[in-house]
Amino acid sequence: RxxxxxxxxxxxxxxxxxxxxxxxxxxxxxxxxxxxxxxxxxxxxxxxxxxxxxxxxxxxxxxxxxxxxxxxxxxxxxxxxxxxxxxxxxxxxxxxxxxxxxxxxxxxxPTLLPQVQVDRGAIKFVLSGANIMCPGLTSPGASLPDQLATNTPVSVLAEGKQHACAIGFTQMSSIDMRKINKGIGVDNIHYLGDDLWAIESI
Missing domain, CATH: 3.10.400.20 (Sulfate adenylyltransferase)
Known part of the structure; x- marks a missing residue:
């Protein structure tokens, strides 16, 4: 992180x-x-x-x-x-x-990276720097592309919000996220409000 x-x-x-x-x-x-x-x-x-x-x-x-x-x-x-x-x-x-x-x-x-979306319940955890669990990416309020491979960099959107709230990479493929539906789906490495976000210019 x-x-x-x-x-x-x-x-x-x-x-x-x-x-x-x-x-x-x-x-x-x-x-x-x-x-x-x-x-x-x-x-x-x-x-x-x-x-x-x-x-x-x-x-x-x-x-x-x-x-x-x-x-x-x-x-x-x-x-x-x-x-x-x-x-x-x-x-x-x-x-x-x-x-x-x-x-x-x-x-x-916004098109720089593939996009995933977490449900409303996961937002506060993402913004605290927590990794994103599979259920937060597979619930009705979430969105997950079909063909994501393991270790793919992604931007993380939140249900009801326009802009990405985090950047991370997948810990497993989107197929496995849906199939297993537990454990970490996306490793959260940069999120709104962290120290990197606070740097507007250097």
Missing amino acids: FVLKEDVASNTALKSSAQRSIRSKLLEQMPVLSQPINNLNQTSDGPTDPTGGDENQLSLIESIWPKKETLYLLKCREHISILVCKGLPLFFQRFDEAYFPTLRLVHQY
């Missing part, structure tokens, strides 16, 4: 080679980052472009992290690293695991 203390170890501007490597990893882990930004900003009421839009328009990753902007690596205790661009925390990583977008970034771009 992410806990940021005041004793940040370092804040380093990354070399071009390191930035290219990280950009490649982000695109591999989140293919939606390569999509044209305009296509992702359509609302359910707005028009869609059947041609896929202008091929010259910015991709999502270029909008979030322009190629000419330097990326900074903020290393914190508990083996947490945060990728920062223009003073904004964008992605974080635990040890050498996958990168996760921050909640603030997911609020801007």
Whole structure:
């Protein structure tokens, strides 16, 4: 679980080679980052472009992290690293695991990660940092995609709420969550009100 203390170890501007490597990893882990930004900003009421839009328009990753902007690596205790661009925390990583977008970034771009939804009864537990149990994801007020694999990064929505309230990764597949329906379904690693959420700029 992410806990940021005041004793940040370092804040380093990354070399071009390191930035290219990280950009490649982000695109591999989140293919939606390569999509044209305009296509992702359509609302359910707005028009869609059947041609896929202008091929010259910015991709999502270029909008979030322009190629000419330097990326900074903020290393914190508990083996947490945060990728920062223009003073904004964008992605974080635990040890050498996958990168996760921050909640603030997911609020801007909700399609960055697959979405699960917890029922109303689970909300207070999620916002206290608790992991999400399978029954909170399989009840009538919840929502769970069919094809989630184990260790998939997900954003966690709450019944009746518009924006994600947490970021985590699945502890088992969605098939097993429904079948077993007990134990931890999603490991909660970043949630509304935690120390990472409190950082608006660095």
